[in-house]
Amino acid sequence: MMLHPGILALVVGSCIVFVMMLAASWQGLRIIAGWDFDSSSEKQLILERKTYLISSIIKYALGFEIISSLLFIYTVDDIHAMFVGAMCATGSLNANPVGWYALYLKIAVFFTASLWIMLNNLDQKAEDFPLIRPKYTALVFISVLIGLDLFFQMSYFLGLNPEVITSCCGSLFSDTSSGIAGDLSSLSIKPMMALFYFTSVIFIAAALSCLKSSAAFLRYTVSTLSIAFFFVSIASIISFISLYIYEMPTHHCPFDIFQGHYRFIGYPVYISLFCGVFFGMLPGFFQPLKRIVSLRDTIMRAEKRWLVLSILLILFFVIISSWPVVFGDFTMQGY
Amino acid sequence: MDSLIRTENVTKIYNPRKPDEIKALDDASLSIGKGEVVVLKGPSGSGKTTLLSLLGCMGRPTSGRIMVDGKDVAKLPERFLTLIRRKTFGFIFQQFNLIRNVSVLENVLLPLYPVETSFPDMQSRAEKILSDLNINNKMHMKVNRLSGGEQQRVAIARALINEPDIIIADEPTAHLDSKLSSDLLRILETLNSSGKTIVIATHDPFVYDHHFVKRIVEMKDGHIREIKLT
């Protein structure tokens, strides 16, 4: 265990959020158990009012999780000096690989909690609470995710042993290492670039045609494509985008782009990617809910907005991440 | 006449199945048309305030239907009741219920804070209403510095700022002397002649004997009895 201020802040914050989420899920379960829309009893009114408490807790929890993901990366980056051979956040994460799970879970919590909030917003636009059961069942799932996140984060920090010799980005993402990380950077750059631009064009085309037609399969396609695009993009950032940003042929670290001497380019890159993918996922996700009469029109109206937002954000992401590739001084000749 | 608000067999029980259970309204049916002035008359505890709060979408009945503008609001979630209340009703309370230590203008503007309107627009509306009610000279004064009559007019201005169709007044003359009461009734009469529906709950004879009151509903122990005036 390392008593580092950042670690302290993360652990304390996550514990608080987890406790709040447990309380929210408990109230959610009670709402499911006692819900009777046709009743005008006092009890129903109290349950209805509890929905406000729960959605307000989730909103705060989502805000917390987004900021804590950043803080997690910063902290992991800050402690890299404590590990022999670690030169950035990647090295610290490799010092105790459980850290990667914590990071993945934070990303999962970001998506599920945002989905939940969208679901909640839709539900609140209808007069008959159509989604009360799925909503509060999903809440338990989110709490579990947050609990797991807390668990992995704790075991990561508790298990950190500053004397362990770790590999850094240089060796982790060097072509000889095994495992996914190594595979990603050993992908040759030309096919990866081709795949990246191909997927983005396909995605945008599918999203545009969704705006025109109302076919259900198009919505599912867009959602699937946006998820695929997410993974392709992360792989591309590690494989070639980072190289052009760092202007170094071997530096594949996906976290250093948050730093000041790369002009904080990581923020627009990741924010536009995450939000773009999120909005791209929504149409397919909410397609089955169009069966519910009281939601149909709301979803149809919102869907247009999501698609447009998604297209714009993904376009923005592709443009800023291609900028150094196209206009940078760095060329990959010989690599 | 088209009914603007209609209650059908509305019952409201407070603290059901508890020792302190109160049946505040019992099978009350009432229909109020557009442009009407209705007075709910009855002793305290007869259910006037309960009926007013149900008509004004502040709560939900235990059973029965309440139709506002053709829409059943009895089962609506609270936030939709709020939306309807915001658009349709203006309230004048027994105690003026102004927020102390806040200026007249801000008090009047409060109902518009959660609505998407621009501030200059809100302000010009408020100024107009305040000058109609003749207290625009005290606009920036704190409300607790005003006299009772002035506070009452601020409360009326606040009830009118969202341009409601229906004005609900609960014992509006309870804290006013006879001069101020007749001022108030004159204002209400003007409002009625401009097309607003007015519902007043009172046990003040001065109100229900007033000439512009055309319809009196008498209440007793949660029951409704209608008195038609000629």
Next chain:
Amino acid sequence: MRHLKILEYALSSLFRRKYRNLSIVAVYALTIGILASILFLTHSLKTEATYLLHDAPELIVQKISAGRHDLIPSEYTEKISTIPGVGSAEPRYWGYYYDSLTHSNYTLIGIDDTIPGLSLLEGKMPSVSGECAVGAGVGHARIAGTGDTITLFNSKDTPVVFHIAGVFRSESNILTNDLIVMGEKDFLHFFELPAGRSTDITVSVNNPNEIATIAGKIKKLYPDTRPITKSEIIRTYDAVFNWRSGMMLTIFSSALIAFCILAWDKATGISAEEKHEIGILKAIGWDTADILELKFWEGIVISLTSLLVGLIAAFIHVFFLNAPILTPVIKGWSVLFPDFRLTPYIDIYQIFVLAFLTVTPYVASTIIPSWKTAITDPENVMRN
């Protein structure tokens, strides 16, 4: 626009209860200020240590005998300097001296006379026997300056007089405060160390990538030694200050917890008047969500103001006033504690950690009370 209007009302509502809210802001800002001071102070020391020790010897080799630090024979030095990749290996002489006059510990260093004039030294380095250079702290404790003498008692309890040839400037206090630097021979004579032995050996390595390999070779050559690499030293300081600030943060978190209890209490125990106000707002068309937003803005106003005030106060406290409130805590029983000027190394990360550490508990402790307020029944306003 809507949000701005609700913010406006939140401010007006906070302002109407200004004494209560000012007291909350004051306590909150004080808590944040203390926590921020701890972070700033330790981060500054940590960064300073990291930068300074970058120039420390690449390797220090100590002899361990029965698990304790022992004097190291000079043949070790010679043998180590022949290891390929080693630039040079030199003996280092240093030790501790307890001064019963001032009840303080000094660090004595013996140097060979190859050191040129140092820019942070007032005067000159000891060049002849009987001369020494002292740190500002020692000079201060013994009320002695350049040209004065200082008397130390050797192991036979015989007084030995040294002439102070130079005093280290106070800018270097963080390194030199308790030092007494003298010639190698004087040092050996003073402590009566056996000839051919030194305290430890410093090894310079030409290729930084080979430090670990050479450390391994030394350890294999002499299993009774302990090689300490520079990066280990830097890492140790990193850990020490992280531990230290973490420890102090943990201790001072009780202040934060106390504050959160206060915030919870203030948020739960709202006055009848405030409850009535919320009722009025709800009756005239505010929704529960609007009241929740109102409470959210109130929280933002209070925590943002406190955070900024606390940060400004902490900056002034630590970097302009040299942390008078915290030094006793760090100082412990050290008699000679350097009167250093802290260098304001600060990065956004510190601020971020601090905001995260202090705002999260506050927000969490107000969620439920805010909700309780927000669900006030509008109907209550119609009755009294």
Next chain:
Amino acid sequence: MVKHKIFLSFSLLEIIVLSILFLYGHATVTARSKNEMPSKKELVRYLKLTDLSLWTEARYTRHPSQADIFTPFQDFPSSPEHFPAGSIIAPENIISSTKKQAGRFQGQAL
């Protein structure tokens, strides 16, 4: 509708003050690392210093990097810590430092 403007400008003012302080701090850091840092590093180099002179109360607090492994437990292994600085300075972990030395051998074998 002026209070939010006052609040926003007040917050902005505080942020500006804070930024000025930070810029001042940055300037000081730059100035010191240009003027004082080289001479301090010179001291470190010539005097072969390995530790900061912060806590002079005990050997292991004066020279945290140079102290004997056993120093914090000089009297007996479970001796209660009695130096105030010792309460916040982490004593070296004996077990892991043995492991570290073992690791060094392995490193050499490679």
